[in-house]
Amino acid sequence: MEQMMTAVIAVVVIGIVCAAxxxxxxxxxxxxxxxxxxxxxxxxxGANCGACxxxxxxxxxxxxxxxGSTPTNLxxxxxxxxxxxxxxxxxxxxxxxxxxFAYVHCSGDCAHTQDKVEYLGMKSCKxxxxxxxxxxxxxxxxxxxxxxxxxCPQEAITIIDGVAVVNRELCIGCGLCVKAxxxxxxxxxxxxxxxxxxxxxxxxxxxxRKACTNGCFGCRKCERTCQxxxxxxxxxxxxxxxxxxxxxxxxxxxxxxCPAKVLKIDVKI
Numbered sequence: 158m159e160q161m162m163t164a165v166i167a168v169v170v171i172g173i174v175c176a177a178x179x180x181x182x183x184x185x186x187x188x189x190x191x192x193x194x195x196x197x198x199x200x201x202x203g204a205n206c207g208a209c210x211x212x213x214x215x216x217x218x219x220x221x222x223x224x225g226s227t228p229t230n231l232x233x234x235x236x237x238x239x240x241x242x243x244x245x246x247x248x249x250x251x252x253x254x255x256x257x258f259a260y261v262h263c264s265g266d267c268a269h270t271q272d273k274v275e276y277l278g279m280k281s282c283k284x285x286x287x288x289x290x291x292x293x294x295x296x297x298x299x300x301x302x303x304x305x306x307x308x309c310p311q312e313a314i315t316i317i318d319g320v321a322v323v324n325r326e327l328c329i330g331c332g333l334c335v336k337a338x339x340x341x342x343x344x345x346x347x348x349x350x351x352x353x354x355x356x357x358x359x360x361x362x363x364x365x366r367k368a369c370t371n372g373c374f375g376c377r378k379c380e381r382t383c384q385x386x387x388x389x390x391x392x393x394x395x396x397x398x399x400x401x402x403x404x405x406x407x408x409x410x411x412x413x414x415c416p417a418k419v420l421k422i423d424v425k426i
Contacts, residue, residue: 191222193246200242201232204310206331208233208257208345221247230254233330233345256348257330259305259314259323263342264355264419265298266318269371286339293319295368297358299342305334349423351402352388352412356419359392373419379411387411388420395419 197218205213209231211220220227221243229243230252237254244251276292278284282300290296299320306314306321313327314334323334325348335343342357354373358365362374375393382388387401388411395415412420 194218194222196246197221197243200235200239200246202235202239204234204329204331204333206234206333207336208330208332228252233257233332257345258325258328258348259330259332259334259343260325260346260350260353261299261305261321261323261342262344262354262357263297263299263320264371265293265295265369266320266371268318270295270298270319270369282337283339291340293368295358295365295372297340297342297360298369300340304337304339305343308333308337347399347403349403350397350399351405351408351423352397353421353423354395354397354419355421356394356417359394361393365393371417371419373417376416378414378416379420382414383407383411 198214201214201218203214207213209217211217211231217227217231221229229247229249230240232239232243233254233256235254236256240254241251271294272292273294274289274292276285276288278288280302282291282302282304285291285300285302291298291300293300301316301319301321303314303316303321306316310331310333311327311329313324313329314321315324316322321338321343323343330345332345335345340357346353356369356371356373358368358372360368362376365372365374373393373395375390375395377390379388379395380390383405384407385401385405387398387405389396389398397420409422412418412422
């Protein structure tokens with residue numbers, strides 16, 4: 158009996174000592190949380206989309222606490238209301254949020270391209286891409302199985318004639334579809350772009366037109382026409398600088414002179 162009591166007392170003493178060590182360690186090694194963090198995090202919508210450039214809403218709130226230079230207008234889905242709330246908590250001047258929407262750089266619908274193989278695998282873009290880059294003749298084009306639709310929280314994307322199309326009125330610019338597209342066709346663009354490129358094919362002109370009759374064949378006519386340098390052909394594909402294009406006095410001249418009709422003026426769907 159005496160030996161049992163000795164063992165019990167020893168265990169109790171060890172427990173007390175360990176508890177005391179843990180309490181002391183928690184005090185000495187604790188990392189104090191910025192009191193602003195829960196308030197800032199509470200202002201954010203919780204989409205965790207990464208459109209702000211940080212690892213979700215927690216990452217953005219943490220960056221605001223740690224770095225006084227982090228802008229308060231980076232939350233595109235939250236819009237100006239979130240920016241105002243964050244600015245008030247940080248004690249800085251309010252900055253407007255530039256609204257963005259997702260645009261699919263592809264116009265290779267069923268009427269202008271064709272299938273090169275019969276695909277019988279899983280109905281997903283990522284799955285389809287594993288088989289020779291997809292079933293379509295254009296390996297750069299929309300795969301058409303709606304991985305972007307599956308992640309869109311606003312149901313702003315539909316497949317029309319084999320190509321994903323974004324309803325910009327419903328789109329909140331979260332960017333989840335951008336990450337979901339294996340062909341990287343989707344880009345967040347300013348809500349007031351003037352010209353958009355409806356193609357992503359970077360092959361040479363002859364190859365592009367064989368794959369899709371709606372494709373850009375890199376003729377550079379748009380580049381020569383634009384007097385502001387807002388359109389350039391890079392890797393056989395037209396590319397638009399939205400800042401230079403925004404206030405262009407000759408709006409639409411590049412689109413009018415595009416023989417492939419790949420350049421679209423202020424597309425709204």
